Amino acid sequence: MKKIYFTPGPSQLYPTVKKHILKALEEDIPSISHRSKMFHEMVGDLYKNLRLLFNIPENYSIFFTASATEAMERIIENCVGESSFHFVNGTFAKRFYQIAKELKKDAAAENAELGEPFDFENIKIPEKSELICITQNETSSGISIPIDEIYKIADKYPEKLVAVDIVSSVPYVNLDLNKVDCAFFSIQKGFGLPAGLGILIVSPRALAKAEELDNKNYNIGSYHKFPTMSKEAVKNQTIETPNVLAIYLLNAVLQNMLHYGIEKIRNETKDKAKLIYDFFTKNQSFGQPFVKDHLWRSNTVIVIKTPKGSKTILAKLAEHGFIVGAGYGEMKEKQIRIANFPSHSQKDITNLLNFFEKLN
């Protein structure tokens, strides 16, 4: 039976990925040297396409990491001497915070109840915080911070750096990178690719901060510190042997998406999300949207509260090839999570919802 993965990552592969993998093998991509001209050209092309898709300012750097979790660690090391501040609205935001703690930083957090908005107006960020960390789309709870709220915080604290986790909202999220200093994602979510590569976008201000910390004798890490990564990135090179296959595949999928049109992808994502939210608002016997505030509902990771438990529903769905995510962590058996990425067509979503209807 053909399976379709609605899991929030890894997820359903983007429809062209299998073809790209075959082509990569034919072209011996996994064997080429990362010191070769072919590789440097590939990186240059990927940078160009990333800049196009995300409107990345020319003076911002693009770094490769092994994962989004690695990006969190690199950001803390390179942007924080003493203190960071974290908006914690779920497990991934908490991980960012814990990484700061583990690196012995003085990390402060504003915590929101799971699935509830932050009261941004009334939050005071301490004077000493050098970096504000925000998880824009919290994959564990299905809450998504409206982009304007992020801009407001950035404007309110112009002297602080701002880092934004956009792992599970790319490529849908339309974040103006001019307003933030670091943004990062890994490719096994919205890009529908195999895991094993992270992309970290860094402003000149964040790079300068890393240099300043380095000069002041802070430990900003070893081979993957911003100043060294930046020196390599301007030459389309990397320090270590990177995941060349993943770089190739990301570039190929980016080209597909650019060709298809990012605006079209964004509009379709909204329409598909609406289908899912409307369905579970009307058919509450299955469960209901966990995030109550419509403005804060994620359009890419839809979390449904299942009062009768998630286990039986997920098993029945899986019997018919629909692989849907369980709740995250302690919500494992109380919620289900449905990914709505560009890999999921409107027809896939309709088929899934029709199947839910039959379950009744």
Ligand SMILES: *Cc1c(COP(=O)(O)O)cnc(C)c1O
């Ligand atoms: C999946 C996820 C991460 C972690 O990504 P890795 O590639 O596994 O390191 C971080 N933040 C968010 C919001 C995520 O959804």
